[in-house]
Amino acid sequence: MKVLVPIKRVIDYNVKVRVKSDNSNVDLANVKMAINPFCEIAVEEAVRLKEAGTATEVIVISIGDKNCQEQLRTALALGADRAIQIETDQNLDALNIAKLLQKIVEEEQPQLVILGKQSIDSDNNQTGQMLAALTGLAQGTFASEVKVEGEKVNITREVDGGLQTVSLNLPAIVTTDLRLNEPRYASLPNIMKAKRKPLEVKSAADFGIDLTARTILLKVTPPREREAGIIVESIDELVEKLKNEAKVIS
Amino acid sequence: MSILVYAEHDNSVLKADTLKTVAAAQKIGGDITILVVGHNCQTVAEKAAKVNGITKVVVADSAAYEHQLAENVSLLVSELAADYSVVMATALTTGKNFMPRVAALLDVAQISDIIAVESADTFVRPIYAGNAIATVQSLDAKKVITVRSTGFNPVACDGSAGITSLDNVINAGISSHVSDELTVSERPDLGVASVVISGGRGMQNGDNFKLFDGIADKLGAAIGASRAAVDAGFVPNDMQVGQTGKIVAPDLYIAVGISGAIQHLAGMKDSKVIVAINKDPEAPIFQVADYGIVADLFEALPELENAL
Numbered sequence: 001m002k003v004l005v006p007i008k009r010v011i012d013y014n015v016k017v018r019v020k021s022d023n024s025n026v027d028l029a030n031v032k033m034a035i036n037p038f039c040e041i042a043v044e045e046a047v048r049l050k051e052a053g054t055a056t057e058v059i060v061i062s063i064g065d066k067n068c069q070e071q072l073r074t075a076l077a078l079g080a081d082r083a084i085q086i087e088t089d090q091n092l093d094a095l096n097i098a099k100l101l102q103k104i105v106e107e108e109q110p111q112l113v114i115l116g117k118q119s120i121d122s123d124n125n126q127t128g129q130m131l132a133a134l135t136g137l138a139q140g141t142f143a144s145e146v147k148v149e150g151e152k153v154n155i156t157r158e159v160d161g162g163l164q165t166v167s168l169n170l171p172a173i174v175t176t177d178l179r180l181n182e183p184r185y186a187s188l189p190n191i192m193k194a195k196r197k198p199l200e201v202k203s204a205a206d207f208g209i210d211l212t213a214r215t216i217l218l219k220v221t222p223p224r225e226r227e228a229g230i231i232v233e234s235i236d237e238l239v240e241k242l243k244n245e246a247k248v249i250s
Numbered sequence: 251m252s253i254l255v256y257a258e259h260d261n262s263v264l265k266a267d268t269l270k271t272v273a274a275a276q277k278i279g280g281d282i283t284i285l286v287v288g289h290n291c292q293t294v295a296e297k298a299a300k301v302n303g304i305t306k307v308v309v310a311d312s313a314a315y316e317h318q319l320a321e322n323v324s325l326l327v328s329e330l331a332a333d334y335s336v337v338m339a340t341a342l343t344t345g346k347n348f349m350p351r352v353a354a355l356l357d358v359a360q361i362s363d364i365i366a367v368e369s370a371d372t373f374v375r376p377i378y379a380g381n382a383i384a385t386v387q388s389l390d391a392k393k394v395i396t397v398r399s400t401g402f403n404p405v406a407c408d409g410s411a412g413i414t415s416l417d418n419v420i421n422a423g424i425s426s427h428v429s430d431e432l433t434v435s436e437r438p439d440l441g442v443a444s445v446v447i448s449g450g451r452g453m454q455n456g457d458n459f460k461l462f463d464g465i466a467d468k469l470g471a472a473i474g475a476s477r478a479a480v481d482a483g484f485v486p487n488d489m490q491v492g493q494t495g496k497i498v499a500p501d502l503y504i505a506v507g508i509s510g511a512i513q514h515l516a517g518m519k520d521s522k523v524i525v526a527i528n529k530d531p532e533a534p535i536f537q538v539a540d541y542g543i544v545a546d547l548f549e550a551l552p553e554l555e556n557a558l
Contacts, residue, residue, distance in 0.1 A: 011378070013513075016381065016512065017378045017381045017382055019382050026377075026378060026381075026382050093359045094350070094359070094360070095353065095354060095357070095358070095359050095360075098354060117494070118494070120378070120379060120493070121377065121378055122377055123362070123363065123376065123377055123378070123379065123493070124360070124362045125346050125350070125362060125363075126350035126353070126360050126362060127350075128350075129320065129347065129348070129349075129350035129351045129354070130350045130351065130353065130354035130360075131354075132320075132321075132351060133324060133350070133351040133352075133353075133354035133355050134354050136424075137424070138321050138422075138424040138425040139320055139321070139347075139351070139425075141320070141346070141347050142343070142346075142347075144487065154428060158487045158488070159343040159488070160342055160343040160441075160488060160496070161260075161343075161430075161432040161433060161488055162430070162431050162432040162433045162486060162487075162488045163430070163431040163432075163486075163487070163488075164317075164427070164429070164430050164431075165427075165428040165429045165430075165431075166317075166319065166425055166426065166427055166428060167425065167426045167427075167428050168424065168425045169424045169425065177487075177494070178477065178481070178494060179480070179481065179487060213389070214358065214359035214388065214389050214390050215359050215361070215386050215387065215388055215389060216386070216387040216389065217384060217385075217386055218372065218385040218386065218387055219384075219385045220377070220382050220383065220384050220385075221382070221383050221385075222381075222382065222383070223376070223380055223381060223382065223383050223519075226519055226524070226537075226538045228536060228537045228538070228539065228542075229524075229539055229540035229541055229542065230540075230541060230542070231531075231536070231541075231542045231543065231544060232541055232542070232543050233543075234543075235543065235545075235550055235553040235554050235557050236557055238525065238541055238543055238554070238557075239554070239557045239558065241541055242502065242523070242525070242541070246502075246522075246523045246540065246541075248445075248501045248502040248522065248523045249445070249469060249502065249558070
């Protein structure tokens, strides 16, 4: 079966973001970029399904300007077979991303689409569920285990109270949580090999979808800074402060 | 303006976070309806009817909704949405799961995780793990919103709204529930506890989390963990506090053996008072702590338990 993995280029998770002085957005100039960590877990899961003989082909896709080809090449080095870039300079809402992905799902007819549960930039947690709605497919979000069994897939999900397992008809949409797997590192030979794997570029404008933004980002501000407090010398002093100064315990 | 608020519950208990989502709905303004979707969930509906400031409660009670599967719930909610200008849910597991599906079915964007309401179409939400705060205007006529409950104070529960039942059952028939593996705890939920004590990699193993028990008993605290502690297998995933785990804002947050990665801070830095216990004086957690103590946690924890 075919597995489609949409990935997003985002700021590297180790980088501390700074808000631009005009409050228009965060400053991404000369900042290290990477595959969104949840998307990397999605790539890894797809590649493992292929190594286990369950999947026959892993296709990665990213929507953005030419720069996202860098992340597609990384995914190819991790074991994906081919890549698709949907070229656009627009910063698209999750709904419009999902609409473009819906077109690719219709073209490619994958049995599984595996996405990261959220991107660490916009923190929206929407695209997978929206894609599932648009394609009319079942969804297994926040997955910590994926088991394909015949015409169905069992997904163990991380929920507020613990874990929940659901059974979905295939084809289905899966979004990954942190503990689904631990992504591998790309080896040098695989990085070299990835350069020769196919990467197809399509234009977002060619899909005939109205990609008008549904939201306007009015401003971005830094969070309220917490000031560092004091270092206390003993537990007794700590308890005294919590009782009499902070008044949070009695 | 009419607002539909989806109740977060487990068929027996209405989660207190729903009261905060109603508070967010009141800031937008309009007639508020609480929707309870589940199975044998009458007690939840009765509790919801007591929530202040709402017009009515609507209950959809069916076996098809027992586990609130996103495929079924989203079809029901998007159908009901025809009569409302705003659909809201709490940004917890259930809401996060089905709401974007509702938004896509309605062909509108979703505004996720709002922490403040500026006006009927403009909302404030954290991005980049809370390292930036965005003000976003929605251009859609119908709004689909999830609410981060730490941003709002709960409304009171001494009202008496009417309850109406729905009999339309929608079953998409493409998914089913297999099993739950839920953590049973006598302690309060992380989301509602006024005191939270969390452990990180410094705890060294799961057994050492027992050092928290006496302290948590005395303070009525919930017990949490950093991602490092969960990834290392010390404790289950539902204890994780952070960007992708639970977001908490208790009166008192005690971070023990937690270095303070930005992803963890994203889940707790709105707490009223933060205490850090760490043996590394350079740990970033001290930069956000109101009270820090540089100490070996294996000595400090028993001492703290005795001092309380």
